[in-house]
Amino acid sequence: MGETFTSGFIAIAGKPNVGKSTFLNYVLDAKLSITTSKPQTTRDRILGIWNSEDSQIVFLDTPGLHESGKALNRYMVDKALATMSDADIVVVMAEPHDTAESLSELRPYLDKSFNDKVLVLNKIDIMPHDKVDEKVQELSRVYPFQYACGVSSLLGNGMEPLVDVLRSLLPEGPRYFPDDMITDMPVRFLSKELIREKVFTLTHKEIPYAVAVEIEEFREGDPTYIRAVIHVERSSQKGIVIGSGGAMLKEIGKQARIDIEELTGSRVFLELFVKVTKDWTKKPNMLRELGYK
Numbered sequence: 001m002g003e004t005f006t007s008g009f010i011a012i013a014g015k016p017n018v019g020k021s022t023f024l025n026y027v028l029d030a031k032l033s034i035t036t037s038k039p040q041t042t043r044d045r046i047l048g049i050w051n052s053e054d055s056q057i058v059f060l061d062t063p064g065l066h067e068s069g070k071a072l073n074r075y076m077v078d079k080a081l082a083t084m085s086d087a088d089i090v091v092v093m094a095e096p097h098d099t100a101e102s103l104s105e106l107r108p109y110l111d112k113s114f115n116d117k118v119l120v121l122n123k124i125d126i127m128p129h130d131k132v133d134e135k136v137q138e139l140s141r142v143y144p145f146q147y148a149c150g151v152s153s154l155l156g157n158g159m160e161p162l163v164d165v166l167r168s169l170l171p172e173g174p175r176y177f178p179d180d181m182i183t184d185m186p187v188r189f190l191s192k193e194l195i196r197e198k199v200f201t202l203t204h205k206e207i208p209y210a211v212a213v214e215i216e217e218f219r220e221g222d223p224t225y226i227r228a229v230i231h232v233e234r235s236s237q238k239g240i241v242i243g244s245g246g247a248m249l250k251e252i253g254k255q256a257r258i259d260i261e262e263l264t265g266s267r268v269f270l271e272l273f274v275k276v277t278k279d280w281t282k283k284p285n286m287l288r289e290l291g292y293k
Ligand SMILES: Nc1nc2c(ncn2[C@@H]2O[C@H](COP(=O)(O)OP(=O)(O)OP(=O)(O)O)[C@@H](O)[C@H]2O)c(=O)[nH]1
Pocket: 015, 016, 017, 018, 019, 020, 021, 022, 023, 034, 035, 036, 037, 038, 039, 040, 041, 042, 043, 062, 063, 064, 065, 122, 123, 124, 125, 126, 151, 152, 153, 154, 155
């Protein structure tokens, strides 16, 4: 009795901006994945480990599924699809503005993997309480989901019961990671992402989508010294990221430094540079050099 240990990998997938990364961060009570109000924020698979006495869930946040011919976007969608097909369960996330019709656009993506799918309607805090069940019903007819429910990843509504259901759907298995480990992402990667998050929130139009961040030096100490390069695609974008009198770059650096200090628990000296790497989002070899591989 009580000897069975369940474990497995659960991918969180869906269209851009539905709240996948916010969900991951809430469940793990940690900022592992960057979140912004703009779509296509997440570009990689972000792993977060949830532990209890008798189970371990490895959550995998993924980039939003969308159509685009550009190399960077293809990389993102391929990453999401590969993560989905490797998982035991896929949480398919939707939001209140979705309809059966809009959600069915995901069917071709869902058909590519043969695991259990669970529908999660996120952001229920922005819809009338008495309409939640109806919406969950409507959306759950789009695909043969094993389970469907509504949650708010921002406020935490419905999260505990959902995690219980997910646990119950997982097979018997080992503890894949030590129980004091929360992610496999190195601090260097998380720092790079925090810098990118600030670019995403502080700049507009095409700029967030033209930016990649590369950590050139990361020297732990007091303070930890970090030198990072913000790559843009064109010289006109460089001026915008630097801002008038360097104001924009300074603000990006200040906000990122505060977050990285919280992450590392040490003082941080962050030096940022902006470099034009022409059309990097369109060139597969450049993507690899910038860490998208
Ligand atoms: N009101 C409300 N907003 C939410 C909720 N969950 C996420 N959001 C907001 O939705 C926006 C997108 O959240 P993300 O977590 O970045 O979405 P995502 O699905 O990871 O987006 P991509 O990485 O771009 O695919 C952010 O502004 C979040 O604050 C929720 O439960 N309620």
